[in-house]
Amino acid sequence: MGKLTVETCEIEGLKIITPQVRGDSRGYFMETYQYNDFKAAGIDKVFVQDNQSSSAKGVLRGMHFQINHPQAKLVRVIRGEVFDVAIDLREGSKTFGKWHGEILSEENKKQFYVPEGFAHGFLVLSDHAEFCYKCSDFYHPGDEGGLPYDDPDIGIEWPIPEGMELNILDRDRNWGGIKDFKK
Numbered sequence: 001m002g003k004l005t006v007e008t009c010e011i012e013g014l015k016i017i018t019p020q021v022r023g024d025s026r027g028y029f030m031e032t033y034q035y036n037d038f039k040a041a042g043i044d045k046v047f048v049q050d051n052q053s054s055s056a057k058g059v060l061r062g063m064h065f066q067i068n069h070p071q072a073k074l075v076r077v078i079r080g081e082v083f084d085v086a087i088d089l090r091e092g093s094k095t096f097g098k099w100h101g102e103i104l105s106e107e108n109k110k111q112f113y114v115p116e117g118f119a120h121g122f123l124v125l126s127d128h129a130e131f132c133y134k135c136s137d138f139y140h141p142g143d144e145g146g147l148p149y150d151d152p153d154i155g156i157e158w159p160i161p162e163g164m165e166l167n168i169l170d171r172d173r174n175w176g177g178i179k180d181f182k183k
Contacts, residue, residue, distance in 0.1 A: 004031075005017070005020075010098075011098055014115070015041070018109065019031060019109060049134070051133050055124045056124060060158075060166050060167065060168045062085065065144070065146065070137065072114065074113050076109070080124065081125045082123060085101045085156055087147060089117055090117035147178060148174070152177075153177055153178045
């Protein structure tokens with residue numbers, strides 16, 4: 001392998017991937033995804049859709065999931081910096097309702113692998129960020145669910161700097177909490 005480093009998280013299934021970056025005076029080169037390397041690292045997933053979003057500082061997107069068509073995601077930031085979060089929603093999981101957050105940036109070039117069965121979202125920490133992600137299933141309109149970013153029963157510790165004004169869609173403020181999800 002050697003082309004990437006994979007770190008496991010305290011929540012089973014979540015992985016932080018750091019690709020090998022080769023640089024010189026001209027710039028750098030890295031492989032962001034190579035099926036055989038990822039398979040050797042325990043991520044045997046076929047991705048069917050690539051997405052990219054652009055957001056300003058303070059934008060908080062999430063916490064989203066697909067209800068009947070769950071998606072695994074491989075996420076990374078190509079410009080700026082975000083705090084990326086996944087919440088375990090897998091039925092019967094010993095870490096159900098637990099979260100993990102990771103700083104992803106154009107500088108650290110880390111990627112975050114989020115398997116099916118997790119809610120996902122991120123907060124933009126830099127003035128601007130471009131966020132890319134691969135999905136293992138297609139987006140199905142009408143199949144989206146969510147949890148509030150500030151659900152006290154989850155307790156995500158967002159690194160919100162003093163004076164930062166959050167920019168959140170109303171629908172993302174009004175999702176039912178994890179207690180409702182369990183029912």
